[in-house]
Amino acid sequence: MTRPFVFINSAMSADGKISTIDRKQVKISGREDLARVDRLRSDSDAVMVGVGTVLADDPGLGVKSDQLRRARQERGLSESPLRIVADSRARTPPKARVLGPGCILAVARSAPAERLKLLSRHSEIICCGEDRVDLKELFSLLHERGIERIMVEGGASLNWSLVSQGLVDEIYVYMGAMLIGGERAPTLLDGEGCRKDFPTLRLAAVERLDEGVLLKWTLAGEAP
Numbered sequence: 001m002t003r004p005f006v007f008i009n010s011a012m013s014a015d016g017k018i019s020t021i022d023r024k025q026v027k028i029s030g031r032e033d034l035a036r037v038d039r040l041r042s043d044s045d046a047v048m049v050g051v052g053t054v055l056a057d058d059p060g061l062g063v064k065s066d067q068l069r070r071a072r073q074e075r076g077l078s079e080s081p082l083r084i085v086a087d088s089r090a091r092t093p094p095k096a097r098v099l100g101p102g103c104i105l106a107v108a109r110s111a112p113a114e115r116l117k118l119l120s121r122h123s124e125i126i127c128c129g130e131d132r133v134d135l136k137e138l139f140s141l142l143h144e145r146g147i148e149r150i151m152v153e154g155g156a157s158l159n160w161s162l163v164s165q166g167l168v169d170e171i172y173v174y175m176g177a178m179l180i181g182g183e184r185a186p187t188l189l190d191g192e193g194c195r196k197d198f199p200t201l202r203l204a205a206v207e208r209l210d211e212g213v214l215l216k217w218t219l220a221g222e223a224p
């Protein structure tokens with residue numbers, strides 16, 4: 001399959017949680033890591049999240065640094081990359097910060113027509129998959145549009161679907177100096193989990209940032 005290069009970026013506590021049992025956002029990264037995330041965003045063609053993250057955190061997903069936004073414009077690009085939400089049933093609230101020019105809602109063909117009508121005023125909509133967004137089909141469509149590099153910023157369920165379908169090339173994990181706990185708190189990958197045939201990783205880089213550590217992993221999957 002021809003698809004963009006896809007990488008996940010996530011911040012987790014030292015006990016592997018990406019938020020709390022209430023699925024409330026936690027500030028795990030410090031200043032250095034947030035600046036790194038902003039650079040990764042500005043070097044991507046699109047940033048993608050699942051609708052669970054939109055409902056929990058209401059992220060804007062734009063590039064924050066004025067300097068990086070200007071540099072993109074000087075390269076003939078929009079200030080920030082495209083923003084993509086995997087949202088099979090079009091549950092994104094019309095006031096969500098992610099919506100607006102440059103946003104793509106990826107929905108299933110069975111998404112309620114009235115939701116699509118409402119949200120199409122705030123976003124481009126792409127239908128792929130019958131009852132759930134078909135990520136392979138979506139990536140193939142995005143690749144045809146010239147999108148070559150996608151940064152996935154969670155959450156746990158979308159990360160799992162992507163990894164379990166062999167659609168991820170790299171994973172950046174920032175492990176912050178804190179503990180969250182809770183057996184129901186989301187981790188890097190939720191979903192069904194593997195019982196065997198575990199995807200294996202190669203450690204590409206380790207870096208101390210703020211009071212935590214950044215790990216960069218590559219996956220030995222099929223090349224895009």
Ligand SMILES: NC(=O)c1ccc[n+]([C@@H]2O[C@H](COP(=O)([O-])OP(=O)(O)OC[C@H]3O[C@@H](n4cnc5c(N)ncnc54)[C@H](OP(=O)(O)O)[C@@H]3O)[C@@H](O)[C@H]2O)c1
Nearest residue numbers: 010011019023050051052053088133154155156157158161
């Ligand atoms: N620390 C971090 O770096 C970080 C980053 C992001 C999020 N988070 C945290 O992660 C939590 C959200 O994670 P989450 O697992 O609840 O939500 P999520 O992964 O953001 O979104 C999951 C939703 O995406 C939709 N979706 C559409 N197509 C999908 C597909 N093919 N595979 C999987 N999902 C698909 C599904 O809803 P439909 O079936 O309705 O489409 C699914 O419920 C929040 O607590 C947030 O704070 C942490």
